[in-house]
Amino acid sequence: MRREVASVPKAQAVAAGSAADRLGVARLARMSASGADLHPLWRTLIAKLIGGTIAPGEGLDLSLIAQLLGDKNTGLAIQHEILASHQLFRSPCASKMRGLRVLALAAATDMGGNTPIEFLLEGSGFELTTLYVMPDFDLPAPLPDHDVAIVIASDSEDCRDALQKIDQVAARWPRPLLNAPHLVRHLDRDKLYRLLDGMTGLEIPETAAVSRTQLSDISRSALALCDVAADLAFPVIVRPRGSHAGAGLAKLDDRAALARYLADRQEQDFFISRFVDYSGADGLFRKYRIVFVDGRPYPCHMAIADRWDIWYLNAAMSQSASKRLEEETFMRSFDIGFACRHATALSGIAARVGLDYFIVDCAETKNGSLLVFEADNTAIVHDMDPPDIFPYKPPQMRSIFGAFAAMIQRRSRENQECAA
Template sequence: MRMAYSGIDLAPLGAQLIGRAGADPDTASANTMMDLSIVLQFRGERGLALSAQAQALQIQQIYSPPTASRRVAIRLLAIMAPGDLMANTPLEFLLEDSDVALDILYLGQGLPLPHSLPDHDVLFIAIAESDQNLPLLAEIESAIKSWPRPVLNRPDRIALMSRNAACALLKAVPGVVMPDTVRVGRRILEQISRMELAITSILEDGNFPVVVRPVDSHAGQGLDKINSPAAMADYLLRMPDSEFYVACFVDYRSKDGQFRKYRVVLIEGQPYICHLAISEHWMIHYLNAGMADSAEKRAEEAYFMADFDSSFARRHAETLRVIGERAGLDYLGIDCGETAAGKLLIFEIDSCMIVHAIDPVDVFPYKQPQMRKVFDAFRRMLGHAKQRGVA
């Protein structure tokens, strides 16, 4: 994954993996097919990628990425679900250059819990919340009730990370702005687009504009700001999905007209900044915010990271503490903005946000020490869990 996120051309590797798979894919090794699946996902060939992954998982359910250190201090078993790169916590980034040995166990339909498991010090549930994964999370919650090792990120808490459930969980937290998020079927939105229903029939706290996105979508896929019933009709023509999340749009631009989105992780309740994205557009993703092209934006991000503990984290300390307490996860990601009144505008919370240190060092030199803080905190969390297991 580091190669792909670093912008390295994956075509030669893909060709090599396809060559290894051979004319008869049944003879390919599980590791080859799993690697091929990742390459295909980054090339945008999701269907082929998931097919390669499914074939790999029919061969074996447990995968062991290389460990950076010869001296293994912690053995971590992670439970993941089949799916794309957004389906699970990206642990390989968080454990980069660490002394943690990672074994990944895939569970899902046709992939039961094996009788024999790798020996481990800590179990981490890495599965993302989604409609597809909710039954699996419930099964795992039942299976781990008497687990002999410490468990991080309990499945029953992950199940509360859907956009509407998270809204219900957090909207009353002092210092938080999180507009009501409702889940509605396509038919309701069609009625709104024809003005047979008012938008206030589903959102009591507001009117147009609203933001709409398909259920279980991530990274801005299908996300749009809708300003009128006619715009809703146009949106539905483009989107074939059957269910959507709808929330009132909040204009969170700063005084300079720019929008700023912060990615923060809570590790054992402590906040760490992972990035600040700055854009003229309200829908911000780090890769489309032009951070690499703007020395001014990078300078602001560098200053923000250096000053985070004494400014942003201190200013929102109680709010972040309550968010972590209500979420109930050992490791939690938060995407947020800041309103003109100084409150946290929560876009999303979940356990599977991409957190990494692979931006070019010559362009983003300030990120390496900050991300090392994040990775060290994650490593400490695992160490604390291991200690609880032997106490």
């Protein structure tokens, strides 16, 4: 689904200090998840874009709709045009009554590259504005009014310039700044191993960044796996660098499989790590998402499948009452069960990562250690699962959202007390 993108007329640019209203990620994602047809809205907005009457917020929504419809390239092209003339946007979670003002600092990347913070703040009564930090634009002076700021850009290649720009002024930021950029920059897969390696009760395979040439050399026996990473041996896990939601992820058992994998891929940069069999006694794999808010872990979901490459959408949780019962039990007993078993590892992760908000995707190994796949500040945490099928989820999501809002309030209050 490739669409032609017209240029956004510069006359539509909004003044630098004015936030443009948009539907936003949460609202559009809910529409998509509920089965709503986004094509009519697409057609309406694309007509405005072509006609030169589209508002900046509508243009950013159009970019998201394209991505939700599976056309990432068109979505990013539209986003590029919009952000060239406007960088500040207001989300609809703002209350009619003035609440705390949260400024989210984003990067110009795909919809999976920034924290979907709207889900976390819906219903909080906070005013949320998002500032896209652009390589070719200085940060606005003065900054938009806010009580607390939070970095929502990820540690991906296309966010590095934004993180660096924020980091250059972070020490002088006039309000509390959450998820400091220098800490976010420790989360990419090859860096996370170095950050968490050696912790008691935790296993994390060494992940190495490799080029296509290196993988090709390995497939031809011109380069040994152990020359890339000390513990690397077949079977290995390979994925394109910067990929999300399992795109391009593969378990490769030998050099021939690696050669076939490269023949089907066009990317030039990859991550590689050893495969860890984390299946349980029943042969099923269980993958957990844990949310850390201000150092405390909360259960977000548990996916169960007969395949190692699980993410929640391919685990068919909605089709299995027994799986949902196990997930519900995991959530309800988390503090006295999972969190108790892995207390040392979880507290160590919180301390070493150091971010105010992040998630960890993990599992349990056959010897009982916590197996960490990734840590991320941008993975989606949402309440879109149908409550008639997952009645235990809404209270858990409200608990996470409430903890996040309470953290924002606490940081703002601490700042006010210091100023007084």
